[in-house]
Amino acid sequence: MNKKNTIYALSSVYGKSGVAVFRISGENCIKIISKFTKLKKPKDRRVCLTKLYKNKKNNEIIDRVLLTYFKGPKSYTGEDCIEISAHGSPAIINALYRELNKSKLCIEAEPGEFTKRSFENNRLDLTQVEAVSDLINAQTESQRNLALSHLEGNFSKKIKNWANDIKHILANAEALIDFSEDEVPHKIMEKNSKKTKKIINEIRKYLNDEHAGEKIRSGIKIAIIGKPNTGKSSLINYLAKREIAIVSNIPGTTRDIIELNYDIRGIPVIFYDTAGLRKSSKRIESIGIVKSIEKSKLSDINIIMVENTREMRKYNIKEKNKIFVQSKIDKKIRKINKKSVIKISSKTGYGITKLINQIYKLIKFKRNSYDNPHVSRERHRNQLILSLESLEKSLKSNQIDIKAEEIRKSYINISKIYGKYDIDEILDVIFNDFCIGK
Ligand SMILES: Nc1nc2c(ncn2[C@@H]2O[C@H](COP(=O)(O)OP(=O)(O)OP(=O)(O)O)[C@@H](O)[C@H]2O)c(=O)[nH]1
Ligand SMILES: [Mg+2]
Incomplete structure (x- = not known):
């Protein structure tokens, strides 16, 4: 995928409907606006009623539409974006496809490409990307609640807090390897063990949830x-x-x-x-x-x-x-x-x-899945278990270098939940579930 391409897609369902929404993302957005409309300077995040022209010179119109311009990086993808709400007719949709293609200013997006760019530009983390897909597929209230909570970042906040604590434990362990004992703060080993035990207990408790999120x-x-x-x-x-x-x-x-x-x-x-x-x-x-x-x-x-x-x-x-x-x-x-x-x-x-x-x-589940979201995917659960196991191993060893190695493994595994390490193969799996225009 070439990041420099400007991409477009129909984000609503093809066919007859009240409104058809096209989404465009990339550096050619402004050029596209000036090619297809008579708008002088589109304002950021303002909806404007405008005509879309097939040919501006002889006033040939495609449709009268609502156009919203989102200036990057404060947009869904982190790039310049446009959303066009046209009348939901197959003829208008086809004409828009044709004209956007002909313009050579943009190419059709792949499934999930808008969200992928959002992830690449740090607008969403991996758990939020997964939540977008879950929200689109949600059929019931509990599914909507769970997906929305993950999308709001409630789940990754929880995970990132643990990851942050583990990172501190790791930093202390590294300090013990690199410096002599009198150079590092007093009783640092004991403090590390105490903190590790606390995180182990919290994660264990969190995982003891009858797999409610996966079931939802x-x-x-x-x-x-x-x-x-x-x-x-x-x-x-x-x-x-x-x-x-x-x-x-x-x-x-x-x-x-x-x-x-x-x-x-x-x-x-x-x-x-x-x-x-x-x-x-x-x-x-x-x-x-x-x-x-x-x-x-x-x-x-x-x-x-x-x-x-x-x-x-x-x-x-x-x-x-x-x-x-x-x-x-x-x-x-x-x-x-x-x-x-x-x-x-x-x-x-x-x-x-x-x-x-x-x-x-x-x-019925005991935990409120919005405020205290469940693990919703096996992938999250597996990474948490791996992270937990390494923390437990770190406690068992008396050798500081082995301890540090296990804590590092624990940190890497928990970080993979929100997407920091070796994520290419996970990304492919996630984006296979997406539809075009998202
Ligand atoms: N009056 C009455 N008849 C019922 C009721 N439930 C099922 N039946 C009748 O019982 C017979 C068997 O019903 P099914 O629903 O096919 O039973 P099943 O358990 O699916 O049977 P198998 O597929 O062979 O395992 C049919 O003639 C139904 O009309 C009920 O609540 N009231
Ligand atoms: Mg039967």
């Missing part, structure tokens, strides 16, 4: 399992408010896993309808059953559909990860006489709210 990002997995014909597919259809799964009174109807994305009071969950569990001689059904068992193991919660207490004993799943449900309660059936078994009907909707409340009870 990717959705909480809930498998609906049980014997054939117990009403699993009927339940997922009721929740989806449409027929996403085939329902029949023939046991063994469902074979493939069927997914439903769902929002429980802002928390994203994914329900999985699975093949009924039984011994089957049919090949395809058996494959489905193997998949059901795998899905059940990989899920955070299992909704287990049962018809009697005997069936309940078969499921060896932790208490906090399972909910027993008896369906078809609208029919004349023998009700299971246990309060813990939620009785529902997928025909009338009876008991479904109770079931959703019970799920919410199991999945």
